[in-house]
Amino acid sequence: MLAPSVRHLVFARDDGQPLDFNPGQFIQVHFNYPDGTATKRSYSLATVHDHALGPGEAVEIAVSYVPGGAATALFTALDEGQQIQASGPYGRFCLMPNDANKRYLLIGTGTGVTPYRAMLPQLEALMRDRGVEVVLLFGARTPEELIYGEDFRTFADRHANFRFVPCFSRELPENAHPDVRRGYVQDALAEFAPQAEGDIAYLCGNPNMVDAAFEALKGHGLPIPHIRREKYVSSK
The missing domain is CATH 3.40.50.80 (Nucleotide-binding domain of ferredoxin-NADP reductase (FNR) module)
Structure with a gap:
């Protein structure tokens, strides 16, 4: 727990491959509501990795726990070694290579x-x-x-x-x-x-x-x- 309502979680791809992403991008976690309806939540990647060396293996996210939330129930029930379904990375909230700012x-x-x-x-x-x-x-x-x-x-x-x-x-x-x-x-x-x-x-x-x-x-x-x-x- 990073804070009373925020948890840091670390995953790895089940195919053993690294996750290639640009810092600032996010993944989407896919799951179902109790009635079976499909839904998803987006989480920015928190992984600290020098991408000049290639993609890294860890997939780190910070999850806010919302009382009564379906995503909160999903992550609270997770034990080490269990899996979630996710897609991505997505997004363009990244540092731009052509920036010339001070x-x-x-x-x-x-x-x-x-x-x-x-x-x-x-x-x-x-x-x-x-x-x-x-x-x-x-x-x-x-x-x-x-x-x-x-x-x-x-x-x-x-x-x-x-x-x-x-x-x-x-x-x-x-x-x-x-x-x-x-x-x-x-x-x-x-x-x-x-x-x-x-x-x-x-x-x-x-x-x-x-x-x-x-x-x-x-x-x-x-x-x-x-x-x-x-x-x-x-x-x-």
């Missing part, structure tokens, strides 16, 4: 930070090769809901060009890091002075946050093609 603003809430975890090896290469700067603004209500927080803080401590800024709307951690902020991520944006020239922003998570941050970034002059969005909605 900085990435990565903004997320809840499990919306999952794709950013998968992007860490790519970001490391971009910081090394192009001198790119990265700011990750992560919104959570309380410290215990900051999923993958230790991964991001460790990465920030190792890379001067990567800044990890957790924003807590309800409760601050004890002995908070200097980059911790109180409030919502969209309200913290102004501190980092988004620039029309040089910045590309990624928004992922709560739809209200995505909409508010999108409007804030447009207000700072960012062109719409430089604001890339993916909304996460908890489904039962």
